[in-house]
Amino acid sequence: MKAKNQRLVLIMVAVVAMLGAVLLAMSGLKDQAAYFYAPSDVLKSPPALDRPVRLGGMVRKGSLKKLADGVSVRFIVEDEAHAIPVQFKGILPDLFREGSGVVAEGRFLNNQQFVADNILAKHDERYMPPQMAGDQHKTGRVS
């Protein structure tokens, strides 16, 4: 084999090996590298109660309620399988909406109750002008 071809094979093998290592590492890290817990993960393997965690999912439509003190809200974060009620005191980000993604930072009081001290709105991959979205942009804001 010519030296040139030898180098070609060597580098191709190296690249394939590196790619394989990355793919393995990424799939192995799937749970650790996740930025937040989904409600069904929490029910499957509940995180320690005294540990700050992030809970992410969709805000259930019609679940957003303002509490009597005027600055606290309650809503339900859900995924396909499960739902967890969240309580939060503070200012919600502009993009926070019912039916849209959210990441809540805070801690669990127990398996059924999450208290958030920070709320991040998660944007999805759809981009469109308001006239195309119709009434979608008017839903579920607390006023």
Added chain:
Amino acid sequence: MHAYANPARFLKIARPLTHWFGWIGGLLLLLCVGWGVFAGPADYLQGETVRIMYIHVPAAWLGMAGWSGIAIASAMQLIWRHPLAGIAARACALPGAVFAALCLATGSIWGRPTWGTWWEWDGRLTSMLVLFFLYLAYMALASAEQEADGEAGGEGRMTAIFGLVGAINLPIIHYSVLWWRTLHQGQSISLMKGSSIDGSMLWPLLGAAVGASLLFGAVVLMRMRAELARTKLEMRMRRLAAS
């Protein structure tokens, strides 16, 4: 490709190409960003902040394309010892780093009103920051190796290996939003599934991306020509000193 191993032949093509790429790319970029920012629609959810996308997305693509260029050129250098490959790889580093930094900065500015945070250590954001650091490390290594080689004028093989190995970050960036749960949204434009961005925003975005790519190409060609001129000058100076 080996036809262009001769610098004179390469320069003959590179000189006019630099101008074409630079002017067409710059104009296209300005036009399309202007179109998106001033004439395009606001988003139904994000409102006006969506306009940051016309800078952020092309910058992100080119930040990644820059390292793809480094990796491909490095492989050509290591396998075929193409004399211009190393120069091309090193020429991609600075514009790539600038675009990666632009992507991080605009993303941060977009994240504050949209997500409610300047920065979060999620998979996409972190891997993009790693890409920026890789660029800095690559440039430091390239200049250190060239300095160490000095008069010997080595090929910069260490730099090339680093450029090739650093490419493992590219699939991580791409798949971070698909395989891991991240705060960053999933991909909006895919070759297989089309786009979930409305046409009124997609076209100026694609135009801006093409314009920025041409501009990127012009900068790479310019830097390659500067590097070739510098080598030529050094050789001439050495010959003068010897005689």
